[in-house]
Amino acid sequence: MIKILVAGYKGKMGQQTVSMILKHENFELVGVYDPHSLEDSLIKEELKIPVYHDLTTIPAKYADIWVDFTSPRSVYENVKAALQKEIHPLIGTTGLSDAQITDLQGIADKKDISGLIVPNFGISAVLLMQFAQQAAKYFPDTEIIEMHHDQKQDAPSGTAINTAKKISEVRQSHRQGDPNEKETISGSRGGEYDGIRLHAVRLPGYVAHEQVLFGAPGEALTIRQDSFDRASFMTGVALAIEKINQVSGLKVGLENIL
Numbered sequence: 097m098i099k100i101l102v103a104g105y106k107g108k109m110g111q112q113t114v115s116m117i118l119k120h121e122n123f124e125l126v127g128v129y130d131p132h133s134l135e136d137s138l139i140k141e142e143l144k145i146p147v148y149h150d151l152t153t154i155p156a157k158y159a160d161i162w163v164d165f166t167s168p169r170s171v172y173e174n175v176k177a178a179l180q181k182e183i184h185p186l187i188g189t190t191g192l193s194d195a196q197i198t199d200l201q202g203i204a205d206k207k208d209i210s211g212l213i214v215p216n217f218g219i220s221a222v223l224l225m226q227f228a229q230q231a232a233k234y235f236p237d238t239e240i241i242e243m244h245h246d247q248k249q250d251a252p253s254g255t256a257i258n259t260a261k262k263i264s265e266v267r268q269s270h271r272q273g274d275p276n277e278k279e280t281i282s283g284s285r286g287g288e289y290d291g292i293r294l295h296a297v298r299l300p301g302y303v304a305h306e307q308v309l310f311g312a313p314g315e316a317l318t319i320r321q322d323s324f325d326r327a328s329f330m331t332g333v334a335l336a337i338e339k340i341n342q343v344s345g346l347k348v349g350l351e352n353i354l
């Protein structure tokens with residue numbers, strides 16, 4: 097059995113993850129973590145699962161895997177704590193900066209603990225990023241539009257940033273649009289990563305969606321993926337839990353285990 101602790105267990109993704117783990121025959125939920133929770137145990141399917149409220153009280157090697165769906169504000173400290181306790185981090189929470197990732201990779205290497213930071217567990221999103229990288233070799237002019245539910249804390253989404261990074265690996269960095277363009281309403285042209293414009297839409301009813309638009313003289317290509325339900329992320333979470341041991345160091349992207 098693979099022993100798992102879920103951080104952020106009361107959240108939208110945390111609840112899905114807890115249900116998936118309880119249904120899986122090879123997974124055991126040994127604990128959950130949320131500093132704001134008022135309960136001491138989570139009663140689920142006749143099981144009494146301990147609730148941790150303080151990182152310092154979680155024993156070293158308490159679980160094999162730490163699944164994190166918390167908040168951009170807490171994820172860095174959580175991953176650091178998991179690595180220090182020699183628990184493999186499987187991180188779905190977005191918002192880690194490049195400097196924080198480099199720092200955590202250093203700790204993971206020193207401790208010889210493998211882990212994964214996964215901007216998007218949906219197979220459609222992983223494929224979209226790969227297809228977008230392939231297309232950018234032939235269509236270097238591109239803009240990204242991500243659309244999410246209106247409770248999302250971070251913008252642009254982790255998936256959109258990761259898509260832009262993958263595109264910028266294969267195209268010459270350049271500024272798009274007319275050099276003399278002027279925003280009459282500030283922000284109209286969106287955010288920017290290495291010359292790639294990113295646009296974030298937040299609307300009720302949406303879950304998680306992304307479009308990558310490519311334009312060239314006389315033609316265009318649009319690649320789109322949709323997560324209509326958070327169940328779309330659970331196949332990827334389960335697969336990553338099963339395969340995290342095969343990763344070397346702390347890596348970014350589900351493609352590392354596909």
Ligand SMILES: NC(=O)C1=CN([C@@H]2O[C@H](COP(=O)(O)OP(=O)(O)OC[C@H]3O[C@@H](n4cnc5c(N)ncnc54)[C@H](OP(=O)(O)O)[C@@H]3O)[C@@H](O)[C@H]2O)C=CC1
Nearest residue numbers: 104106107108109130132165166170188189190215216217
């Ligand atoms: N990689 C992927 O495929 C996906 C990633 N995500 C990402 O996962 C994260 C969570 O998303 P979602 O579930 O929708 O968000 P929610 O706001 O629904 O859930 C977050 C949960 O984390 C809890 N929390 C806040 N601070 C801490 C902390 N310090 N330690 C532990 N728990 C904490 C919150 O509790 P409280 O409300 O009491 O503060 C809440 O229950 C986001 O960063 C989102 O972008 C989401 C979907 C897919």
Ligand SMILES: O=C(O)C1=N[C@H](C(=O)O)C[C@H](O)C1
Nearest residue numbers: 190215216248253254255304
């Ligand atoms: O907050 C969300 O909901 C999601 N967050 C991730 C992101 O920022 O890319 C993954 C997915 O888009 C859902």
